Amino acid sequence: MRTRSRPLLPAFGTLVTLALLLCLLSCQQGCPVVKAVLPNYVPIVVGSTVSPFTQPNIPFVSVTICVPNSTPCQTIDNILLDTASPGLRIFKQALTISLPAEQSGGNPVGECIPFAVMNAWGSVATASVTLGSEPPVTVPVQIIDSSFGTSSPPDACSTGDFTAPGEMSANGLLGVMPTQSDSTLATYYTCPNGSCTSFNQNAAQTVQNPVFLLPQDNNGVLVYLDAVSDQGVPQAYGSLVLGINTSANNDPNFISSGSPYKCLKSSSMSFKTTYAGQSLPLSFVDSGSNMLFFPDPTLKKCLGIFVDTYCPSSTVGESATATDGAGTSAQVNFLIGSPLIGVGNFAFDDLGAAQPPLISGFDWGLPFFYGRSIFIAYGSSSSQVCGTGGISAPEWGFAPLPRDPSP
Amino acid sequence: MFATGPKQISLGVERLPSPILRPRPRRVLCNRFNCAISVALPLTIVLFLQSFAGATLGKPQEQIAKVGAGLHLEKSETQSAHGYSVRILSSSDLTVKEYVNPTTKVVFGVTWRGTRMPDLKLLLGFDPATLRQKGVYQPLHHSTIETPTLQLEMGGHVGLYLGRAIRRDLVPAGVDAAEVKP
Numbered sequence: 001m002r003t004r005s006r007p008l009l010p011a012f013g014t015l016v017t018l019a020l021l022l023c024l025l026s027c028q029q030g031c032p033v034v035k036a037v038l039p040n041y042v043p044i045v046v047g048s049t050v051s052p053f054t055q056p057n058i059p060f061v062s063v064t065i066c067v068p069n070s071t072p073c074q075t076i077d078n079i080l081l082d083t084a085s086p087g088l089r090i091f092k093q094a095l096t097i098s099l100p101a102e103q104s105g106g107n108p109v110g111e112c113i114p115f116a117v118m119n120a121w122g123s124v125a126t127a128s129v130t131l132g133s134e135p136p137v138t139v140p141v142q143i144i145d146s147s148f149g150t151s152s153p154p155d156a157c158s159t160g161d162f163t164a165p166g167e168m169s170a171n172g173l174l175g176v177m178p179t180q181s182d183s184t185l186a187t188y189y190t191c192p193n194g195s196c197t198s199f200n201q202n203a204a205q206t207v208q209n210p211v212f213l214l215p216q217d218n219n220g221v222l223v224y225l226d227a228v229s230d231q232g233v234p235q236a237y238g239s240l241v242l243g244i245n246t247s248a249n250n251d252p253n254f255i256s257s258g259s260p261y262k263c264l265k266s267s268s269m270s271f272k273t274t275y276a277g278q279s280l281p282l283s284f285v286d287s288g289s290n291m292l293f294f295p296d297p298t299l300k301k302c303l304g305i306f307v308d309t310y311c312p313s314s315t316v317g318e319s320a321t322a323t324d325g326a327g328t329s330a331q332v333n334f335l336i337g338s339p340l341i342g343v344g345n346f347a348f349d350d351l352g353a354a355q356p357p358l359i360s361g362f363d364w365g366l367p368f369f370y371g372r373s374i375f376i377a378y379g380s381s382s383s384q385v386c387g388t389g390g391i392s393a394p395e396w397g398f399a400p401l402p403r404d405p406s407p
Numbered sequence: 408m409f410a411t412g413p414k415q416i417s418l419g420v421e422r423l424p425s426p427i428l429r430p431r432p433r434r435v436l437c438n439r440f441n442c443a444i445s446v447a448l449p450l451t452i453v454l455f456l457q458s459f460a461g462a463t464l465g466k467p468q469e470q471i472a473k474v475g476a477g478l479h480l481e482k483s484e485t486q487s488a489h490g491y492s493v494r495i496l497s498s499s500d501l502t503v504k505e506y507v508n509p510t511t512k513v514v515f516g517v518t519w520r521g522t523r524m525p526d527l528k529l530l531l532g533f534d535p536a537t538l539r540q541k542g543v544y545q546p547l548h549h550s551t552i553e554t555p556t557l558q559l560e561m562g563g564h565v566g567l568y569l570g571r572a573i574r575r576d577l578v579p580a581g582v583d584a585a586e587v588k589p
Contacts, residue, residue, distance in 0.1 A: 055544050084548075085565045114524035115547035116563035116570075156524035159536045162545075169544045177565075184522075185565045269564060284564055286548070293549050308551060356551050358518075358588050359562035359569055363548060 037407045038249050039133035040217040044081060044225065044238035046366070047346025051078050055169035056232070056339075056346045057290035057366040059225070061240055063088065063174060064130040065099070068138045072097045073128075078171045081240055082288035083223065083376060084269060085113070085175035086182050087207035088129060089120050092145040093164065094171035099125035102140055102205060104190045110149055111142050111207065112157035113186035118167065121157040122148045124188075129210045131174075131242060137213040140205055144172065150194030155187060173288065176221050176240070177269065178378045178394035180212040212378065217243025220377040220385075222250050223287060224405055227371030230315055230337055232345030236370065239406045244377055244385060249405040252385045255373045256399040261385055262330030263397040264322055271396075273362035275320040282361030283322065285374065285396055289365030292334060293355040294320075299336065301354065310352040311338045320362060330398075334367065373402030463514045464531050465574045468507045471496070471514065477529045478503060490582040491515070501525060506587050508579045515577035516587035524568045531572050535559060558584065 044059050051060065059081045065088075066073035074097045076090060102109040102124040109124045122145035128136040146153070146163040153161055165171050179185075183206040189196035212218055225238035241250045248254065252261065264271050273283035275294055291309070302311035315337035323329045337350035349370040355363060368374075375385040377395040385397035463470045471494050475483060480496035480503060487493075494505040501521030505514050519525050528534050538552050538559070539545060552559040561570040569589045578584050 113565060114568060115565055116524070116568050117550040117561050118545050118547050119524070155526050158526050158528045159534045160527070161536075164542050166542050167545045168547075182565070269566065282563070282567065282569075286564065288547060289549075353549070354551075355549060356560035356562055358560055358571055359549075361562070363564075 037133065038247055040242035040247060041249060041405070041407060042132040042240040042242070043406065044223070044240055046225070046236040046238070047234055048078065053078060053166070053169040054346075055290060056348055057351060058169050058346075059223075059238065059287050059366060059369070060170065061174055064136075065090070065097070065141070066128040066130075066136065067097065067099060068126055068128045070128075076171050080168060080170035080173040080288055081223070082173045082175045082177070082286070083374075084177055084284055084286040084288055085115070085173065086177050086179045086185070086209040087142065087175045088127075088139070088172065088210060089113075089122075089142040089144050089175070089207070090172035091162070091165045091168070092122065092143050095143065099127050099141070099143070101125050104199065104201070104205075107190045107192040109201065109205075110153075110189040110191045110196050111182075111186050112153060112155060112189070113142070113182055113207075114156045114160075117160060118162055119157045119160050120144050121146055121153045121161040123191075124205075124207060131210060131214070132240075134214050134217060134242060137210050139210045139213055140207050142207050148194075149189075149191050149196045151196065154189065154196055154198065174210075176209055176211055176223075176376065178220070178376055179209065181206045181208050211242055214242060217246045217250075218378075219246070219380045219382050220244040220375060222255065222373055222375050222405060223369060224255075224373045224402060225366075225369045225371070226404065228347045228349050230335060230350055232348040234345050234347070236347035237406070238369070239404070241405050244375055245382070249407075252375060252397070252399075255375075255402050255405060257403045259399060261375075261397040261399055262322075262332075263328060263385060263395060264324040264330060265326060265328070265395045266324055267394065270361070271325070272323045273320050273364075274323065275318075275362060278360075280360050280362045282359060283364065284361065285364045285368065285376075287366055287369055289363050291351040291353045291365050292336070292367050293353050293361075293363035293365060295355050295357045296352075299352070299354075302339065308354045309339050310336050310354070312336055313338070315350055322362075322364075332364075332368070371402075373399040373405070375399075463505055464517050464533075464572050465577060466514055466532060468494070468505070468512050468514060471505050471507075474505075474529060475503070478525050488586070490579050491586075498523075502589070503530065504587075504589065508577060510579065511577070513577055514574075515579070516571065516573045516584070518569075518571040518587060518589035520569045520589035522566055522568070527570075531559075535561070 060078045061081050062077045064075045113120045122143045127141050130136045146161045181203045188201035222241040269284040273280045299310045302309045335350035336352040349367045375397040379394045463474045475496040480498045482497045492507045496503045500523040504518045506516035550561045556576045558573040563569050573584050
């Protein structure tokens with residue numbers, strides 16, 4: 001037996017050597033070290049090559065949903081990670097399984113949540129939702145469906161409703177803002193025979209940010225994106241890490257790698273940004289916006305379809321100061337380049353567009369996230385990122401030179 | 408939220424006059440993002456043909472009370488400014504201002520600001536969604552639409568909504584349209 005198997009050994013050794021060589025050649029920064037993937041890790045990709053969606057700077061995650069405590073299940077890719085809304089919302093067109101519809105008094109429940117321009121209208125269903133490798137949580141989710149109900153969607157959703165995934169450039173969105181329920185942000189309806197009338201839904205049956213319902217890793221999130229070159233790259237990678245200071249990959253001290261955090265506290269989403277002499281009190285951090293939106297009449301704008309997008313003839317460095325209600329300030333440096341360069345790229349750290357001046361806000365969209373780790377602490381005493389003594393209000397902390405928390 | 412291509416599709420009708428006349432796709436404008444660009448549909452034409460009961464913009468001021476009731480705004484007050492008057496309708500979660508031309512008694516500007524989004528069809532008298540192309544990417548939080556006669560800006564995020572609509576052709580002489588603000 002031994003003698004028969006011997007001739008295989010040199011061949012096997014050669015194969016191993018070849019594999020190692022190939023590996024070393026293919027990974028320029030050293031071969032990947034196999035590390036355990038912690039359950040609170042959810043990969044983010046910007047600009048998936050297999051994605052049917054073609055907008056730049058859309059951060060995608062995958063979410064697995066199941067009929068509660070049962071099957072079937074479906075893993076849905078290309079879900080937009082949104083730090084400025086709560087809850088999971090999935091386009092009806094992206095669903096291949098049938099989730100149990102939420103009911104009130106025997107009638108299906110509908111929901112309208114306005115995003116200021118576009119609105120999400122549709123039914124509410126219950127799902128088991130799995131984020132990363134966390135235990136599944138049972139939570140109401142919205143099924144975005146402009147055809148829900150036989151009459152025209154009521155009130156705010158009478159116009160501007162999402163009708164198809166292409167309008168969001170995503171199959172849905174996962175909202176991880178520091179609010180559990182969308183009860184104060186949305187209107188709920190009972191829809192007997194498709195005719196919808198508003199009613200006050202119990203908080204437990206409203207659409208909720210599933211992170212709050214996790215048995216652990218539920219006190220906030222960390223969003224990290226790799227830095228990208230100014231010309232943009234075809235794809236960028238990052239991490240959504242669930243929880244704050246609950247494991248090695250979301251320890252604020254480890255992630256910051258020693259550089260001090262810049263921190264803002266706000267019980268609403270808004271804080272003030274001062275930019276070019278303008279005070280912009282309605283500013284917020286928003287991974288769901290694919291550009292930085294801010295007013296600057298001195299920046300040249302693009303022509304054609306990019307009207308309102310800034311188009312400086314060469315990339316310019318800008319600076320703004322964010323200040324919270326307690327007077328804590330953080331300076332943010334950023335770049336604005338032209339979107340007309342870098343054909344074939346989908347991840348850019350320098351895209352900006354004009355914000356209508358009446359809004360008086362700075363929307364810190366996805367370009368703000370590249371090369372930063374952004375903690376969103378949900379306001380429990382365990383989720384403190386900045387300072388000491390516990391926190392009672394949500395807190396945004398960002399590390400300018402972060403460690404990559406991915407495995 | 409969002410931006411780029413399709414955002415601009417819905418914008419700049421005034422700034423992009425030719426596509427209205429020739430609404431075919433302009434391939435030269437396709438670049439790194441996508442080519443979902445049949446730029447600026449002949450939308451504006453449709454705009455003022457549609458009308459909804461109770462609308463105020465471009466309508467006589469008598470309509471204002473009806474719209475206020477439809478939007479569940481209980482409080483009402485009137486303020487005078489140089490060259491126009493403003494009817495301010497409000498509830499605990501939404502404030503709507505109606506700018507009235509004192510000569511023609513017609514509403515030339517409407518603004519909103521609140522933690523609740525108003526029914527824009529009811530408020531404006533037309534459907535702003537008809538100014539956007541269905542099926543293509545739309546910014547969630549930001550929109551500026553300009554036509555020769557209309558300026559429509561919307562913005563905010565979940566829980567905070569602001570906007571204004573101005574009929575430029577109806578602004579009283581000597582009044583700066585920029586005074587219309589939420």
